[in-house]
Amino acid sequence: MSSSPSIPADPRAAAPSRLHETLNVLGVYVLVIALFGIGCLISDEFLTRNNLMNTLQAVTLLGIVSIGVAFITYSRHYVDLSIPGIMSLAGIVAVSALPYGFAASLAAGLGAGLAIGLINGWVIGHLRLNPIIWTLAMMSVLSGVIRKAYAGAQVYPDQATPAGAAFLDLYHAKLAGVVPLPLAILIVLAIAGCFVMRWTGFGARLKLTGSSYEVARMTGVNVQRTIMAAFVLSALTSAIAGILLTSFNKVGASYIGKGYDFAAITAVVIGGMTLAGGRGHIVGMLGGVMVIALMNNIMGLVRIEEMSLSGHVILRNFTFSEFHKAIVQGVVFILVVGLNSYSRRKSGLDDA
Amino acid sequence: MPDARHDNPAPQTQHPPRRVDSGQGRHGGQAGEILALAYRYRVYLLAAAIFAVMGAIAPNFATVGNGAAVLKAAATNLLAAAGFTIVMISGQLDLSVGSAMTLGGMMAIGLQPQLGVAGSFVAALLAGLVLGLINGLLVAKARINSFIVTLGTMIVVQNAVFIYCGGGTIPAATFDVQDVLQRPLVAGLTLQILIPFILAALLAVVLRRTPIGHGFYLLGGNPQTAWYSGLAVNRYVIGAFALSGMLSTLGGAVVAMSEANANPTLGDSSLMTIVAAVIIGGTSMQGGKGSLMGTAVALVALAALVNGLSCRGEGYEVQLMAGGLVLASIILYDAYALHRREKTRGQRKDLLKELRE
Numbered sequence: 121m122s123s124s125p126s127i128p129a130d131p132r133a134a135a136p137s138r139l140h141e142t143l144n145v146l147g148v149y150v151l152v153i154a155l156f157g158i159g160c161l162i163s164d165e166f167l168t169r170n171n172l173m174n175t176l177q178a179v180t181l182l183g184i185v186s187i188g189v190a191f192i193t194y195s196r197h198y199v200d201l202s203i204p205g206i207m208s209l210a211g212i213v214a215v216s217a218l219p220y221g222f223a224a225s226l227a228a229g230l231g232a233g234l235a236i237g238l239i240n241g242w243v244i245g246h247l248r249l250n251p252i253i254w255t256l257a258m259m260s261v262l263s264g265v266i267r268k269a270y271a272g273a274q275v276y277p278d279q280a281t282p283a284g285a286a287f288l289d290l291y292h293a294k295l296a297g298v299v300p301l302p303l304a305i306l307i308v309l310a311i312a313g314c315f316v317m318r319w320t321g322f323g324a325r326l327k328l329t330g331s332s333y334e335v336a337r338m339t340g341v342n343v344q345r346t347i348m349a350a351f352v353l354s355a356l357t358s359a360i361a362g363i364l365l366t367s368f369n370k371v372g373a374s375y376i377g378k379g380y381d382f383a384a385i386t387a388v389v390i391g392g393m394t395l396a397g398g399r400g401h402i403v404g405m406l407g408g409v410m411v412i413a414l415m416n417n418i419m420g421l422v423r424i425e426e427m428s429l430s431g432h433v434i435l436r437n438f439t440f441s442e443f444h445k446a447i448v449q450g451v452v453f454i455l456v457v458g459l460n461s462y463s464r465r466k467s468g469l470d471d472a
Numbered sequence: 473m474p475d476a477r478h479d480n481p482a483p484q485t486q487h488p489p490r491r492v493d494s495g496q497g498r499h500g501g502q503a504g505e506i507l508a509l510a511y512r513y514r515v516y517l518l519a520a521a522i523f524a525v526m527g528a529i530a531p532n533f534a535t536v537g538n539g540a541a542v543l544k545a546a547a548t549n550l551l552a553a554a555g556f557t558i559v560m561i562s563g564q565l566d567l568s569v570g571s572a573m574t575l576g577g578m579m580a581i582g583l584q585p586q587l588g589v590a591g592s593f594v595a596a597l598l599a600g601l602v603l604g605l606i607n608g609l610l611v612a613k614a615r616i617n618s619f620i621v622t623l624g625t626m627i628v629v630q631n632a633v634f635i636y637c638g639g640g641t642i643p644a645a646t647f648d649v650q651d652v653l654q655r656p657l658v659a660g661l662t663l664q665i666l667i668p669f670i671l672a673a674l675l676a677v678v679l680r681r682t683p684i685g686h687g688f689y690l691l692g693g694n695p696q697t698a699w700y701s702g703l704a705v706n707r708y709v710i711g712a713f714a715l716s717g718m719l720s721t722l723g724g725a726v727v728a729m730s731e732a733n734a735n736p737t738l739g740d741s742s743l744m745t746i747v748a749a750v751i752i753g754g755t756s757m758q759g760g761k762g763s764l765m766g767t768a769v770a771l772v773a774l775a776a777l778v779n780g781l782s783c784r785g786e787g788y789e790v791q792l793m794a795g796g797l798v799l800a801s802i803i804l805y806d807a808y809a810l811h812r813r814e815k816t817r818g819q820r821k822d823l824l825k826e827l828r829e
Contacts, residue, residue: 254803257803267789395617447627450628
């Protein structure tokens with residue numbers, strides 16, 4: 121027995137164990153497996169090849185966008201609301217640059233996205249502007265610019281030219297004949313993102329900046345450049361996803377990418393990254409993306425022929441439309457963030 | 473400030489802190505004072521500039537009928553913007569105002585066959601109250617970031633309204649209300665314009681002149697101090713959101729009733745306009761500062777900008793761009809002023825230069 125008076129342990133003082141951290145990251149996969157089980161129970165269609173491919177498609181694009189968003193959330197700047205604008209801009213610019221060749225088109229699309237990311241990053245990083253307000257304004261400007269420049273019309277890649285055909289094939293291309301190109305991009309980006317966030321100096325600086333801006337600044341971290349880099353990375357992944365989505369839809373238009381901002385931040389939060397910054401893992405975040413994709417997929421399969429409550433029929437031939445799915449997503453979003461911040465508060469990790 | 477101490481390790485006696493140019497221009501003599509005044513009244517200057525430019529370049533802009541049209545466009549968003557201002561003064565954010573407007577319009581028109589005109593109007597207000605209370609409780613009691621809460625409720629409400637109306641426009645059951653709201657009373661002003669402006673003026677008085685109004689400023693300025701000084705902090709947060717929800721549905725209901733139909737995209741473009749107007753009107757994103765007067769003037773200025781552009785035959789996309797650009801330039805200017813102030817506060821430039829070498 122120790123003779124010294126026992127001091128109640130401050131939970132913040134004890135570093136979370138390795139195991140605890142791993143469980144935290146992998147916890148979301150329990151949800152993924154549970155959803156998978158529910159899917160199998162609910163509908164015979166769930167385990168078909170077609171349906172699983174659909175889910176995978178939903179995972180890849182959202183996953184690519186979410187990897188970039190994860191960096192912004194990690195740096196405590198919530199989300200980039202101009203993501204739909206960046207996606208449609210990248211797609212539309214890539215399509216209109218097709219006459220100059222396939223490579224030029226990709227470069228132009230990515231460049232356009234990067235340019236927006238640089239502007240966002242400079243303004244938010246250097247001028248310390250509220251990221252939500254600024255990116256909201258940027259979204260409005262972008263959608264205005266796109267509608268003005270293309271007169272509200274859509275641009276179609278020309279299938280007759282080799283570059284146009286290559287662009288349309290982009291989404292459906294398969295590496296080595298098996299792995300779809302978008303999935304390969306997602307895997308590469310995820311591994312790279314994971315590496316950068318965990319094992320590089322930039323990742324460490326980002327974590328410090330996200331945990332405490334003032335401390336990071338006083339420690340000599342170039343916070344401005346760090347935040348800027350996070351926004352540039354997010355714009356880059358959005359541009360990639362935008363080009364792929366444009367290739368999939370076979371059309372460049374101002375509405376492409378709509379809803380991806382909200383879906384991405386939901387995925388990031390479900391995946392265990394807190395909005396308080398500096399916590400989370402790309403692997404967990406990918407679990408969050410899967411949860412969203414599975415949720416949407418299962419809701420699409422649900423058919424309620426008749427549901428009655430105390431004798432009254434309240435639902436007949438009910439299926440989830442896009443709108444119902446969005447409502448469920450919104451509620452889940454608030455719930456997850458609420459539970460997350462509640463548990464962090466209870467365990468003394470956050471005092472807010 | 474802690475960082476000032478960090479940046480300036482030298483004894484204060486040797487180098488008394490210099491007053492740096494902060495945009496307030498205290499040391500600039502008369503020119504500085506004029507600049508400070510211009511900064512303070514910039515929203516009025518902006519409005520004057522927009523009116524002058526549009527009057528010069530847009531045909532038919534400077535007519536009485538068009539003036540009423542500008543006020544009508546401003547009145548559309550005024551009530552929701554007033555709610556947004558109050559929430560922002562309290563240091564929070566309410567992104568659900570636009571969808572709350574749609575909700576208000578939809579309930580005020582869609583429920584008319586069941587509840588009658590008055591009943592559906594009250595139902596719309598109650599819906600706003602409930603939405604605001606949900607927002608407020610989630611922010612104050614569950615302590616979830618208001619950006620998250622209202623982003624979530626925005627999506628939920630938007631889609632619920634779409635499901636309710638099936639994506640189409642619902643016509644009003646009766647046109648009596650439209651006649652009343654659209655009848656010009658004085659100088660082309662209709663009740664549709666007067667109701668929001670008068671209500672906003674009343675709210676402005678409450679905000680400026682009563683202890684309740686001052687509570688919102690106190691809360692937004694520093695929640696901790698507000699709590700220490702005995703303010704019922706949670707009640708004020710919930711109150712701000714409830715007010716915002718109710719004002720938004722009221723605004724939406726007034727618009728829908730004067731148009732005699734409810735459109736599921738009624739409030740879609742409102743959020744951007746409202747955020748722009750509130751910030752241009754001088755309400756601080758950190759809370760504790762701002763005025764409804766500024767919001768109203770900024771809304772009129774933005775409405776004039778859009779109206780002038782459409783007088784010149786420019787389409788929706790240019791209006792979208794213009795709103796975003798005006799907001800972007802105003803916040804950029806503010807941020808730049810703040811950035812300069814932060815950079816030079818308590819700094820010894822010569823010492824920094826030495827350190828760099």
